[in-house]
Amino acid sequence: MSAVIESNHDDHHHGPAKGFSRWLYTTNHKDIGSMYLWFSLIMLFIGGAMAMVIRAELFEPGSQIVSPEFYNQMVTNHGLIMVFGVIMPAFVGFANWMIPMQIGAPDMALPRLNNLSFWILPAAFGILLSTFFMEGGAPNFGWTFYAPLSTEYAPPTVTFFIFSVHIMGASSIMGSINIITTILNMRAPGMTLMKMPLFVWSWFITAYLLIAVMPVLAGAVTMMLMDIHFGTSFFKAAGGGDPVLFQHIFWFFGHPEVYIMILPAFGIVSHIIETFSRKPIFGYSSMVYAIASIALLSFVVWAHHMFTVGMPIAGELFFMYSTMLIAIPTGVKVFNWLSTMFKGSLTFETPMLFSIAFVALFTIGGLSGIMLAIAPADFQYHDTYFVVAHFHYVLVPGALFSLLAGAYYWLPKWTGHMYDETLGKTHFWMSFISVNLTFFPMHFVGLAGMPRRIPDYSMQFADWNMMVSVGAFLFGLSQLLFLFIVIKCVLNGKKATAEVWEGAKGFEWTVDSPPPYHTFSSPPSMETLKA
Amino acid sequence: MKINLKSILTIILGIFAPLSFSAWSDINMEPGATQLSQEIFGLHMFVFYVCLVIGVIVLAAMAFILFQYRRKEGVKPAEFDDSKTLELTWTILFALILIGLSIPATKVMIKAYDDTEGEINILITGHQWKWQYEYIEDEVGFFSNLSTSLDKRNNLAPKDENYLLEVDEPLIIPVNTRIRFLITANDVIHSWWVPDFAIKQDAIPGFVNTGWTYVSEPGVFRGQCTELCGQYHGYMPIVVKAVSPEEYASFIIGKKEAKIQQALLTEKLWEKSELVTIGEDIYQKNCVACHQVSGAGLPPIFPALVGSDIVLNGKERQIEILMEGVQGAAMASYAEQLTEVEIAAVITYTRQAWGNDEAGDGRIVLPKEILDYKNNKL
Numbered sequence: 001m002s003a004v005i006e007s008n009h010d011d012h013h014h015g016p017a018k019g020f021s022r023w024l025y026t027t028n029h030k031d032i033g034s035m036y037l038w039f040s041l042i043m044l045f046i047g048g049a050m051a052m053v054i055r056a057e058l059f060e061p062g063s064q065i066v067s068p069e070f071y072n073q074m075v076t077n078h079g080l081i082m083v084f085g086v087i088m089p090a091f092v093g094f095a096n097w098m099i100p101m102q103i104g105a106p107d108m109a110l111p112r113l114n115n116l117s118f119w120i121l122p123a124a125f126g127i128l129l130s131t132f133f134m135e136g137g138a139p140n141f142g143w144t145f146y147a148p149l150s151t152e153y154a155p156p157t158v159t160f161f162i163f164s165v166h167i168m169g170a171s172s173i174m175g176s177i178n179i180i181t182t183i184l185n186m187r188a189p190g191m192t193l194m195k196m197p198l199f200v201w202s203w204f205i206t207a208y209l210l211i212a213v214m215p216v217l218a219g220a221v222t223m224m225l226m227d228i229h230f231g232t233s234f235f236k237a238a239g240g241g242d243p244v245l246f247q248h249i250f251w252f253f254g255h256p257e258v259y260i261m262i263l264p265a266f267g268i269v270s271h272i273i274e275t276f277s278r279k280p281i282f283g284y285s286s287m288v289y290a291i292a293s294i295a296l297l298s299f300v301v302w303a304h305h306m307f308t309v310g311m312p313i314a315g316e317l318f319f320m321y322s323t324m325l326i327a328i329p330t331g332v333k334v335f336n337w338l339s340t341m342f343k344g345s346l347t348f349e350t351p352m353l354f355s356i357a358f359v360a361l362f363t364i365g366g367l368s369g370i371m372l373a374i375a376p377a378d379f380q381y382h383d384t385y386f387v388v389a390h391f392h393y394v395l396v397p398g399a400l401f402s403l404l405a406g407a408y409y410w411l412p413k414w415t416g417h418m419y420d421e422t423l424g425k426t427h428f429w430m431s432f433i434s435v436n437l438t439f440f441p442m443h444f445v446g447l448a449g450m451p452r453r454i455p456d457y458s459m460q461f462a463d464w465n466m467m468v469s470v471g472a473f474l475f476g477l478s479q480l481l482f483l484f485i486v487i488k489c490v491l492n493g494k495k496a497t498a499e500v501w502e503g504a505k506g507f508e509w510t511v512d513s514p515p516p517y518h519t520f521s522s523p524p525s526m527e528t529l530k531a
Numbered sequence: 532m533k534i535n536l537k538s539i540l541t542i543i544l545g546i547f548a549p550l551s552f553s554a555w556s557d558i559n560m561e562p563g564a565t566q567l568s569q570e571i572f573g574l575h576m577f578v579f580y581v582c583l584v585i586g587v588i589v590l591a592a593m594a595f596i597l598f599q600y601r602r603k604e605g606v607k608p609a610e611f612d613d614s615k616t617l618e619l620t621w622t623i624l625f626a627l628i629l630i631g632l633s634i635p636a637t638k639v640m641i642k643a644y645d646d647t648e649g650e651i652n653i654l655i656t657g658h659q660w661k662w663q664y665e666y667i668e669d670e671v672g673f674f675s676n677l678s679t680s681l682d683k684r685n686n687l688a689p690k691d692e693n694y695l696l697e698v699d700e701p702l703i704i705p706v707n708t709r710i711r712f713l714i715t716a717n718d719v720i721h722s723w724w725v726p727d728f729a730i731k732q733d734a735i736p737g738f739v740n741t742g743w744t745y746v747s748e749p750g751v752f753r754g755q756c757t758e759l760c761g762q763y764h765g766y767m768p769i770v771v772k773a774v775s776p777e778e779y780a781s782f783i784i785g786k787k788e789a790k791i792q793q794a795l796l797t798e799k800l801w802e803k804s805e806l807v808t809i810g811e812d813i814y815q816k817n818c819v820a821c822h823q824v825s826g827a828g829l830p831p832i833f834p835a836l837v838g839s840d841i842v843l844n845g846k847e848r849q850i851e852i853l854m855e856g857v858q859g860a861a862m863a864s865y866a867e868q869l870t871e872v873e874i875a876a877v878i879t880y881t882r883q884a885w886g887n888d889e890a891g892d893g894r895i896v897l898p899k900e901i902l903d904y905k906n907n908k909l
Binding site: 244347 | 586625763
């Protein structure tokens with residue numbers, strides 16, 4: 001500890017620069033981590049506002065506030081922003097802040113690359129959002145942008161969309177290279193791979209997934225670009241191309257992408273449950289193996305998104321079985337979290353509440369996932385609100401709750417201030433109730449036959465849709481409370497101690513709160529973790 | 532309003548109270564009308580109950596742990612962090628459950644995947660935003676459009692039970708007959724879904740997918756397009772009417788006679804006013820989605836017809852566009868969708884409406900000219 005503080009007086013080390021240039025030129029992992037987190041919080045409100053428009057339109061049957069065309073733009077951009085602009089950058093923000101501090105490294109291995117991978121993101125989303133003000137309107141073909149709707153039949157702004165996706169992909173790939181390099185080269189002496197904190201492990205595997213699939217996405221959008229502007233026919237049936245090929249390529253990216261958005265959540269939740277159970281995580285090594293097997297399986301299940309495209313039966317059966325296999329490692333994780341809490345000494349601070357809700361509601365999302373894996377039954381579920389319910393259950397009370405849990409867990413460390421626990425709990429209960437109010441009835445309307453991505457629906461779905469909309473408005477409102485809590489915590493929260501949470505383990509809790517601008521200039525010893 | 536009051540009450544009562552006001556069919560899949568759909572329904576319920584039991588056990592165990600092991604004075608947490616036996620046990624347990632699920636699923640899958648020829652084969656083509664049905668053996672066909680009025684959609688008229696689930700002309704099939712559907716698309720990807728038949732097949736340009744059904748009781752079955760296909764994706768429903776074989780036979784005869792009548796009409800010498808009347812009707816059904824009621828379009832994607840040079844003075848080009856569509860744009864060919872009379876009428880209408888007759892040459896188009904265009908192409 002003392003070595004760390006002294007090192008601040010060295011000539012090479014200095015505090016942050018002043019003004020805007022601090023943020024523009026920074027190579028500091030903490031600054032970049034904060035920028036990623038603020039960026040994704042802002043995008044959460046933009047993407048969330050689009051969700052509010054969607055729910056207002058669906059509040060009652062009949063045309064309400066927007067045209068069907070604008071509705072499609074909302075659906076598309078809500079999905080793109082939430083996936084690429086909120087969940088992914090937020091996890092990268094956590095990675096930036098926590099990976100160096102958890103492995104006892106002074107910074108990320110490639111700090112300038114780190115700066116670049118953040119700063120191209122606002123550019124990417126600036127381009128995407130600017131399409132709303134262009135002739136023909138923003139992309140309107142769904143976040144899955146199936147050809148030929150996204151090529152021959154797309155609005156002219158699709159070219160901006162393609163460029164924007166390319167930049168997002170470049171950002172993710174650079175971030176991943178950085179994370180892998182940092183983890184492989186900069187761990188404190190004695191921290192072997194199987195001693196790494198689970199969050200680090202989860203990101204280590206996620207980063208490989210990103211490097212493997214982002215180029216595939218880039219390939220898909222490049223082929224679109226060629227079809228649109230350079231006369232090729234990759235996806236054009238009339239020119240000898242194959243529209244289904246697009247879906248295979250997209251989902252070969254898309255399914256690993258789904259796990260990219262959930263694996264780091266597993267890491268965060270594992271730390272929080274461990275801390276507030278006051279008991280070591282149950283089955284550390286099987287947790288690591290489970291993450292690794294989920295990641296490997298994610299490459300061989302992609303066509304379960306395409307059970308209705310008319311694959312041969314052998315394909316249907318293969319993808320059904322491989323998808324069902326994923327339930328095994330996922331089930332192991334859920335049971336391990338329960339076993340960690342079993343015979344623990346549990347307290348229920350806000351991070352723990354969000355983590356418990358994560359385990360419970362992610363289980364519901366996982367079980368509806370098993371139902372969707374059953375190919376013949378999927379003929380009825382596919383592209384209905386049942387699917388919408390499923391993936392929102394794993395992404396909102398799944399990924400997003402884990403992000404909120406992690407934010408409450410590490411906010412005191414980052415800012416040096418405690419957040420307001422009463423407000424935090426209020427935020428949790430409001431979010432928990434409204435998230436279920438929003439997404440649970442979607443199972444019902446989906447099974448009853450309501451297709452997804454429609455701006456208007458028949459009368460039988462009216463009651464539940466109204467309730468979903470009320471839940472969604474409440475959920476949106478609850479997240480404004482989160483913004484208030486964060487700002488209040490930064491400005492005038494109570495002073496936090498170095499350890500913050502009783503019994504929290506890991507290098508990050510051995511440095512001050514907030515940590516000095518540069519931590520671990522000399523590597524910490526694994527001995528400090530034993531205590 | 533009744534729905535509002537109920538919904539407000541529900542919100543107060545919490546998450547589970549609304550179950551009380553729902554019909555079972557509002558919250559679950561229905562068994563449907565065919566043997567296959569009933570088997571898929573049975574499979575769905577089986578998997579659902581397995582998942583429900585697992586879910587209840589996991590959540591109950593969790594609730595128990597959260598209550599039992601909350602922090603108490605003087606109670607120390609345990610220190611164990613591993614148990615190979617336990618972990619192996621539940622891994623094997625999961626695997627067994629999954630095998631138990633996959634066996635019935637495989638059986639149903641094999642049954643659903645039967646593409647042998649039907650007694651009647653119907654070609655279904657998805658268009659933006661309507662379905663085309665062609666009876667392959669009898670060489671007759673028609674288009675099926677949403678028939679819900681704009682007033683209802685814009686909340687100017689009360690909505691009824693089949694709001695957005697009604698069409699101008701339903702697909703007619705006979706009962707007790709094996710019917711095979713050949714499903715494809717003309718522009719973007721659509722998906723043909725009739726829940727009561729448990730058929731959901733993507734309609735993909737350049738591909739022909741298959742589905743089959745065998746309905747034993749007459750009835751009306753409704754479904755929707757389930758693949759995002761552009762702005763009116765939510766407005767292309769499917770209605771299938773299963774009738775007795777006798778009724779089906781007379782339906783087909785009627786279609787064949789109408790086809791002959793059409794051919795005669797093409798030769799007739801038409802008055803301008805007759806064409807405009809028919810044309811307006813055709814325009815409302817087929818063109819307003821993009822070109823709008825006012826003819827102003829939605830530029831830049833959907834061009835205006837008012838004051839358009841082609842509509843004003845380029846009669847030949849306008850016929851060509853209607854017959855061939857426009858490459859690389861949203862405009863489709865209507866050569867198959869509309870009869871010669873209808874194409875001639877709708878062109879005439881656009882050349883007469885919105886003041887176009889004053890601004891341009893105001894020439895009308897006779898059905899014979901459309902027929903000539905077709906013959907010249909051959």
